[in-house]
Amino acid sequence: MTAHVPAAAHAPASARPRVGVAKFASCDGCQLTLLDLEDELLSVVEHFEIIDFPEATSARSAGPYDVLFVEGSVSEPAHLERIVELRRRTRHLVTIGACATAGGIQALRNWADHDAFRAAVYAHPEFVHSLARSTPIAEHVAVDAELRGCPIDPGQLVELLTALTTGRRPQLRDEAVCMECKRRGVVCVMVSKGMPCLGQVTQTGCGAICPRFGRGCYGCFGPREQANAAGLARHLQMAGDRPREEVGRLFAGFTAYSEPFRSMVTELGGTRTGREAAPGEPAGTTGGKA
Numbered sequence: 456m457t458a459h460v461p462a463a464a465h466a467p468a469s470a471r472p473r474v475g476v477a478k479f480a481s482c483d484g485c486q487l488t489l490l491d492l493e494d495e496l497l498s499v500v501e502h503f504e505i506i507d508f509p510e511a512t513s514a515r516s517a518g519p520y521d522v523l524f525v526e527g528s529v530s531e532p533a534h535l536e537r538i539v540e541l542r543r544r545t546r547h548l549v550t551i552g553a554c555a556t557a558g559g560i561q562a563l564r565n566w567a568d569h570d571a572f573r574a575a576v577y578a579h580p581e582f583v584h585s586l587a588r589s590t591p592i593a594e595h596v597a598v599d600a601e602l603r604g605c606p607i608d609p610g611q612l613v614e615l616l617t618a619l620t621t622g623r624r625p626q627l628r629d630e631a632v633c634m635e636c637k638r639r640g641v642v643c644v645m646v647s648k649g650m651p652c653l654g655q656v657t658q659t660g661c662g663a664i665c666p667r668f669g670r671g672c673y674g675c676f677g678p679r680e681q682a683n684a685a686g687l688a689r690h691l692q693m694a695g696d697r698p699r700e701e702v703g704r705l706f707a708g709f710t711a712y713s714e715p716f717r718s719m720v721t722e723l724g725g726t727r728t729g730r731e732a733a734p735g736e737p738a739g740t741t742g743g744k745a
């Protein structure tokens with residue numbers, strides 16, 4: 456996975472940057488965050504020329520784009536060529552959401568038997584042209600900035616758009632969710648209730664929504680820089696007397712394919728096979744848990 460904000464948002468090429476939204480394997484929830492901005496929506500249209508956004512308008516454009524928001528993971532053969540072509544026509548490529556930045560929940564198949572999954576779900580799996588692995592966009596092309604979460608946070612989206620209009624670097628904190636708990640005076644669910652929580656290894660940005668509602672964080676914003684996932688996994692096993700596979704399953708969520716969560720899932724199990732297939736290796740041939 457790329458760094459949280461790998462490049463500064465340089466000054467836009469034109470007075471009113473041309474913006475597109477592209478979808479890969481995803482549920483559209485992150486695109487909807489853009490439409491849900493409500494109070495800011497008129498200002499967004501005032502400052503950006505939306506030239507391609509299938510969720511919102513029937514107008515189409517092949518670019519070029521000053522900014523392209525990409526939602527979803529690379530999940531089928533046609534995606535491989537399409538993302539490279541879109542990158543060629545884009546100045547700033549921004550990935551939005553856990554699918555685009557981490558491979559999404561659909562990346563759980565990276566530890567499973569892809570053909571068996573297809574056969575279990577579809578009456579005619581031969582018509583489903585999916586790749587054996589679901590991968591983040593940054594595994595295929597350079598990404599200029601990324602917004603995490605499932606879905607993304609409206610506040611972070613506004614901050615990124617504001618930075619793009621002014622030509623400054625977006626201010627997106629690289630902190631653990633725990634910091635949000637402390638700032639908001641949220642009682643720690645791990646300490647007070649003994650619940651498992653991934654907040655200390657997860658990137659902030661959501662305002663600690665889950666702990667605020669009395670449940671543990673399940674890591675939808677993905678791992679923060681230098682997250683000690685192995686240390687947390689050891690603690691969760693010892694303190695809660697939890698089987699290793701149960702702890703592995705805690706990391707096997709929307710951002711399971713991001714390191715170091717990926718290593719935890721592979722080492723501890725928590726998926727059907729517990730062992731990730733190497734690129735090019737048929738999934739499901741790798742035996743049991745490591």
Ligand code: SF4
Nearest residue numbers: 482484552553554605
């Ligand atoms: S990250 Fe979540 S909300 Fe966004 S497209 Fe993927 S599944 Fe949907």
Ligand code: SF4
Nearest residue numbers: 633636643644652654
């Ligand atoms: S509830 Fe979770 S995120 Fe909040 S302080 Fe405790 S461990 Fe950290």
Ligand code: SF4
Nearest residue numbers: 661665672673674675
């Ligand atoms: S607390 Fe964790 S799981 Fe809940 S929204 Fe925030 S990052 Fe996602």
